[in-house]
Amino acid sequence: MNVLRHTDQTPYSPAEQHLANIDQDWAKLIAEIGPYPLPTTSDHEPYEALIRAVAHQQLHGKAAENILGRFTACYPNTLFPSAEEISATSIDQLRACGFSNSKAIAILGIAEKTITGVVPTRMIAETLTNEELIERLITLRGIGRWTVEMFLMHTLHQADILPVDDFGVREGWRIIKSLEVQPKPKLFAEIGKIWSPYRSIASWYLWRAVDQSKIKK
DSSP states (O other): OOOOOOOSTTTTHHHHHHHHTTTTHHHHHHHOOOOOOOOOOOOOOOHHHHHHHHHHTTHHHHHHHHHHHHHHHHHHTSOOOHHHHHTSHHHHHHHHHHHOOHHHHHHHHHHHHHHSSSOOHHHHHTTTTTHHHHHHHTTHHHHOOOHHHHHHHHTSSOOOOTTTTTTTHHHHHHTTTTTOOOOHHHHHHHHHGGGTHHHHHHHHHHHHHHHHHHHHH
């Protein structure tokens, strides 16, 4: 058993210990990276989280936030517009904020599907299983499985999500295991079963493994 030496216990200490007990590679990675951080509180409704995710697709974070800033400035009486307010916005107005045509259409689609109930409220989302949410939300234009998995991990703070299509997570595994190539998603899903019920935490550590390898170069 690999006993971690973190002095402060957190709600994620059992996850860290579970992963460290798997093998020495995990134990070494967790010891080097340190404790998993407590998540920042996010009270975003699902439609808002999805719209923010669309804004960030294929853009650097600062550029996406600038576009979102212009977008929210169009609705001066609220921190973030309601689905109804967004639905009443034209594509040209969204384009003027900096969204591409396809992103503008996707955002209007998210607003429409929120109004009709396809995109659930946060309260309802928290009663659904991960797969139920994935199945519902990937029907939206511009929203794929990976985007929903990020929503589950970072907005709903689900602890057992493994985004097998994520390049960074698979690259982290390649690095800590000194592999020549990454495993394919299907094989990676099998490998990751042993990390359950903490696969989101495992994914975070694998992302950090990639960051660490860049620093060492």
